[in-house]
Structures are given as structure tokens and as C-alpha cells.
Amino acid sequence: MEHVLKRIEVLNPKINAFFFTDPAGARAAAAESERRWAAGRPMGPLDGLPFSAKDSSLTRGMPSPQGLTVNRDMPPGDRDAPAIARLREAGAILIGKNTQPELASLASCISGLYGIGRNPWDFSKTPGGSSGGSGAAVAADMVPLAIGGDSGGSIRIPAAHCGVVGVKASFGRIPLYPPVASSTTTGPFVRRASDIPFIMNLLTRPDASDPYALPYDGVDYTRRQPDLFKGKRIGFTDWFGYGLRTSPGVATAFRGAINRFRNLGATLISIDAPFDHDPFDRLAPMFAAGARKKALTKTGGRLDTLLPVLQAWFEEGKDVTPEEMEIGLAEQKLVIERMNRLMEEYDFLLTPTSPITAHEAELAFPPDVRLYRVSPTRGPECGRPGGPNGIEGSCRIGEHHSGWFAMVPFTFPFNYSGHPAISIPCGLADGLPVGLQVVGRKQDDFGCVSAAIALEEALDRKFVSPLLG
Template structure:
């Protein structure tokens, strides 16, 4: 049972059903892995072994009766510390949030997981309020990448990505407001899906507005599809949520991709990409062609929307933190405090203008995607860089983390489903990701193509040395 922490959720569930191993054994294996490696990674905020083992024992009884509560009953699961978990403090990586609160509600995705019998092991780290593309905060310190602990795992769901890559649990939840699922998935060699906006209900809604999504982060595409079956179920608290369609996201995973039309844009027309990353992504696109997809190298034809994104994101930071009293502002991440200060120069005309430009970008991409089923790019233009840094030394300035994440935030603005699937390693042993964006509402095709690529390669089977 020593390798149970590396098994996928799908394999665990099959093993529970056949009584090859139990939810208690799986929980213990994952908790042991956390204990072995947490000191070097710092991916966890809360670790709840007693609660986890009690939940696992209850799950074990259900499986012995042949009465599991749902498709992931008994599966070890981790929750990003931006999502409410009943009975746990959700401090959002910030010293400004008081732990002395009721903490009596689950976020929608957490509620659905609990109803299905998932075993919650604990919560994962986030930068303060999930504001940036790396994971460190004044509250929890620096989270590190299991492939090289001197490097960042990305962010803002870096705790979830590091934990998944290190074998802490097969299922983790993340949030994505500008790439916060896909950036860390790319840097740590796991799979991460940002579903169509509204596909996974969220509450409370993100202070950063309608760019923010909730989604799965796993070591396999199948596990993300399995998780989507649970977390996409309805919750009346989210008034942005899409109508529930009862989709089974695992149903067409193995259909193949022959005949699909794929647009391949190596740079979106304006991004400077590291040569090693560019080569790995180009090889991945050749695999898609070999699987029968029709690939055309073409840019979608929009200018870098970073100015639009920054206005909306910076305004969200101001709405969230602008009224903090001075003594609490002093507790903030200094770079986040600077973003709040910068936001005071954004006027109403600027904000409304950004919304208008965002609408034009959304329209352009809806029209572009009429000709293609998917658009593929690199997930990131660079490999993971030094942990504890906001940006690589040669990519800095007032853009903060936005300057080095040019492939992710455009698709938060357009709200399309998008994913990162591992596509190789640099000469330095760091993962690279292939970014797959689909038509709005067509999450299943993104999963299907991701699965086809994953199954045609071996990158998803790799484990960090020493883990």
C-alpha cells in the first residue's frame, strides 16, 4: 500500500469497490506523504488528519455496504485556501483576515465534494487573496516546486499544484482569475482546467469579478473530468452560474480527436517565448496532428489585452482592500499594497472603457472560434523561476506578474474554457505546459483533446525525484 498516494482518484474508487484497499489506507498514505515532504514544500495551510481519518472510516463503511455516496467517495482531496470549508478558517493567505469567525459554510464546490463523501485532508496555500501568479504570502511564507525546490510552483493555486505534483492527494481544487490554475499546472507538470465561466458555481463571488473561475487540478485528465462531474452541480448562491446540464465529463474522453480543427498560435502574435518551451510545444502540436486533428498555424489576431486586464484586476484589489485601515494595510504583501495604490489612478471612464474593450475581445474570440474547435499555445513563455520572486529578473515593471503570463489572462477576459496539460521538460528538468482553449461552454472538447494528448505521451506519469 506504500504507493496509494500516487494512485489516481479513478483507480482509488475502483480499488475501493473491489476491496483491494480502503479509504482509510488511502488517507493514511496521503497524510504520510504530506508529513514526509511538507517541510520542504510548504504547500499546506491546514492539515486535518483526525478529521480526514474519521471521514475515511465513514467512507469505508459505505463501500463495505456497497453504498458509496458519490463517484469520489473516500478519495483524498485538498482545497485551496480561498474556498470556504465549514469549520476551518479560510484566511486567504492574509494577516488581515481574522480567524475569529463562525466559518459555518462551505463554498459550492466544497459542499458538493462533501456531499459525495470526499475525504478532506486540509487546505493549500495561496498568495494573499490569490492576487498574483506565484505562491508566497506574509501569512504562510514561500511555497516551493517539487521538481526543484528553489523554484516557484506558480500561483495563485501554487499550493494545490505543488501538492498534487508531490503526491499529497489525487484531487485538488484551485481558482483561476488570470491563470491561477493553469500557471501552476504548467510549472509543476500537472493537469489544470479553468472551466467556462459559471460552469462551476462559486460563492462568495471573487472580489476580482467575472474573470474568476473555480476548477480541478489533478495528475490526470480523467480525474479532472471526474471532479467536474461533482463540482459543476448547481448551487443557487451563484447568480452567475450556468444552467446545470447534467453533463458527464468522463463520457467522451476516449472518443479521439480525428477531424477536429485546431488553431496553433506559438506566440499569439506578440509574445517572446523561451526557445526550449517553444520547441516542446511545437512537438506537442505534432502529436495532435498525428492523432488526426487538422492543425493550422494562425494567430487569433488581437493585441495584448494586458492593459484591459490590469485595469479590471487592479480595480478589484482596490474594491477589496482600498478601505482597509492603515494598521491593516501595513500587514499586506508590499507588492499587493502597491497595486492598491496604483489603482487609485484608475477612473470611472478607464474602468468602463476596459469593460467595453473586453467585450470586443470576447466577440472577436467567439467569431474566431467559429472556424476552430480549439486554440493551442504554450501555457507559459518561460519555465519556473526562483521561488519568492514576483517575476523573473528580466521581466518586471508595473505589470507585476501579468508581464510573464501572457497566454493565460486573455482567456479569463473571454471566459472560455482553457487547460494546461504537461508536454515535456526543459534541459534543467522543469515542466512545460501545452495550453488548450476551447469554444465557450465546450469544456468537454477541451477535456477530450487533453486526454488524447496525455494518453499519447508519458509526461503525466513522471514523478519528481525524491517524492
């Protein structure tokens, strides 16, 4: 325990991964755990394990302000989300809460309440969004386990940017509270895929508070599958037909990893892009309307307290028409159908997790798309690098949304379809981590976890941030 608390004390001023810690409570819980182990009565194999949780995760005794300045004085919570409760019941020790962007709505880790989150590999880069603080905390060895949330890539993309493992379970596999009847899941960040099974055995246990949870299947994730890939079909691609093009560095790392998998007994098949259009052209109005409604609720109507980059997006959602909503819902169904049909053809699918490596920490979105530069201490300006204050040009309200959408071509479709997906490190590009996404068949979380472990072993590499070097 002293090791992780010291790491947080020394490194958090540099990367801003935590906004709340409870050292006294952590030490007291660690002492109790030591007594249980000494008496031969541990609560389980994770008894005494330190972990952290994303800001938006409900946590008893700790606040969950979601990066909002209106929640600056929020009192501690009075209940745990199911994932937090299962870990605590097993003796794991929640030591603090991790930073996120406001309302978990940016591709970087920026908020008016916390400031700017940074990447342990390079302090000038972002850890990603929206579970950026959780990914950074695990990458910097502040904790061996962190809990995040994923609505479109918000666990997997920070995992890729920070060089750690991030799990998006099947929708409903890990109970969630408050329950969400949509694409949102909760899941763990760990250093190695081989660390996932014990965690999944706990997190997948039933909880009556989530009416959308899948029936508990009792799977033991620690069980190994011999000859997992024998006779299997594995599809792979680094282009889904829309969004940012995969950068040369990411493509090289991804293809290098694919070549390492050719002796595993499976048939590897390069697939065509599953989309011939950009789904976000039809989804964007529906997303903006939904995001505005959520923001009004969470801020008590005080949209003016949000980062201007988000104010612009929510302004766009004000006048969305019923026809645009219908178009968005039809596109959502199309995305689900495309992913279902794709995953009927293959046992597993491999893609880059993100088409690019981590971008600049101060940028809401990468510089290769329409861009806002955001700072909690001054308003953003819209445009591209080069003008006054480092940027130039102007854009109409709402153009910023393409920045977030363009980053998630490989991740967001599987939130809609509900397939399990895991990001594992597969290499480096320009000194920054590259993630490989493993997608499993519908509700086959055990197979997806087993595949991630086997592929990690095939890579036979250990990616360690410079902070651990």
C-alpha cells in the same frame, strides 16, 4: 489516508503547500468511508478520496484567511463553497487548505502569513500563482485532487509549473460562492486528464447560491467520443502578440507535442498572433482600481499590512480616472470579441500554458520582466539581480504590475471570454515541467475535457516530479 497524511508531514516543511490540516478529522472520515464500502453502500466512486482546497475556497470547519496577516486568527468557516460541498456529499474527504499569495494577487506563492511556497520539482522554484499550494500538493502526491481558483490563469499556470493537470471550466459551469460576476472560476487539479471526468460530473451539478451559474446540462463527462478529432480544425500558436516571449525550452516542448498530434485525424493550423497590441496597456488602470477596492474590503482598510509589492500596486489604483475605467472596459470587450472570433474558426486551440517555466520562489515575478524580490521577513526591493541583497536599481510605484500581466498572455483572455481551457503536461525544459493549454469552444466543457484526455494519450508520457521518482 495514512499515505497522504505521512506525505504532508514529511514534505510540507519543504514545499509549504498546506497551511492547515485536520488529521484527526480525516482519519475519522476515512474510517466511516471504509465502513460504507465494507457494507456495499459507498456514497459514490469518490467515497474516501482525500482532497484539499485553495485558501480562498470557503470551507466549513476550516479557515480561509487568503494569506492575510490581518486574518491570522480567523475562525473556521461555517459553510462550504459549492465545489467543496459536492465533493463532500460524494464521500470525498477534505483534509486541509492550500497556500496562496496574499489576495491571490501574485505570480508566485508568497504571503506574509504563510511564507514562501515551493515547487516539488525544484525547491528553489515557485509552484506558481495564485493556486500554487494546490498545484504543488497534487504534484507531490500529498493529495490526488485539489480545488483551486482561476481569474487569469491561477489554476492553469500552477498546473503547468508543477507538471499536473488544471481545469478552468467555462464561466458559470462550476457554481461558485460567494458568486462573482466576472472572470473567476473554480476547478480541479489532478495528476492525469483521465481523472477529470468523475470530478466534473460532481462539480458541475447545480447550486442555487450562484446566480451566474450556467443551467445544468446533465453531461456525463465519463462518456468517450470516438473519432473526436476527425474532420476537426485545431489552431496552434506560441505567440499571442504581447507579454513574455515563449522561451526556447518551452517552445521546443510545445512544438514537439504538436508533432505528436498530427496523426489524430484533425487539421492542425499554425495561426497568427491574435493581438497587435498589449491589452494590459489599457486594462492596467482598471485592474489596479478593482484590486485596490477588493484589498480595502478584505483587509478592513489595512493596506499597510500587505506585502509592499502589493501596497505599491494598490497605491496605483487610488487615482484611476473615469476615463481610464472606460478605456479598460472597452479593451475588455475587445479581448472578448477577439477570442470569440478566433474560436469560431477552430474547434480547439493549443498554446503553451505559460511562456516560461517556473521562476525563483522568492521572486514575485520572473526575472525577465520588471521585478520585485519579496520576502515575508524583510521588505521587497525593486530592480534587477546584481546589487546589494541580490538586486539593484529602482522603479516607480506601480511598475511591478507588468510582471504579473506579462506571464498570462495565453490564459487570461479566456477568463474574459469564458471559454473552457485545460492545462496538461507536455514535456520538460531544463528539468522543469511545461504545460500545454487546450481551449475549447464556448461552453463546450465536455469537448475540451475529451480533447485533453485524447491529447494526453497521444503524448504517451508520464511526467513525475523528483519527489515521486
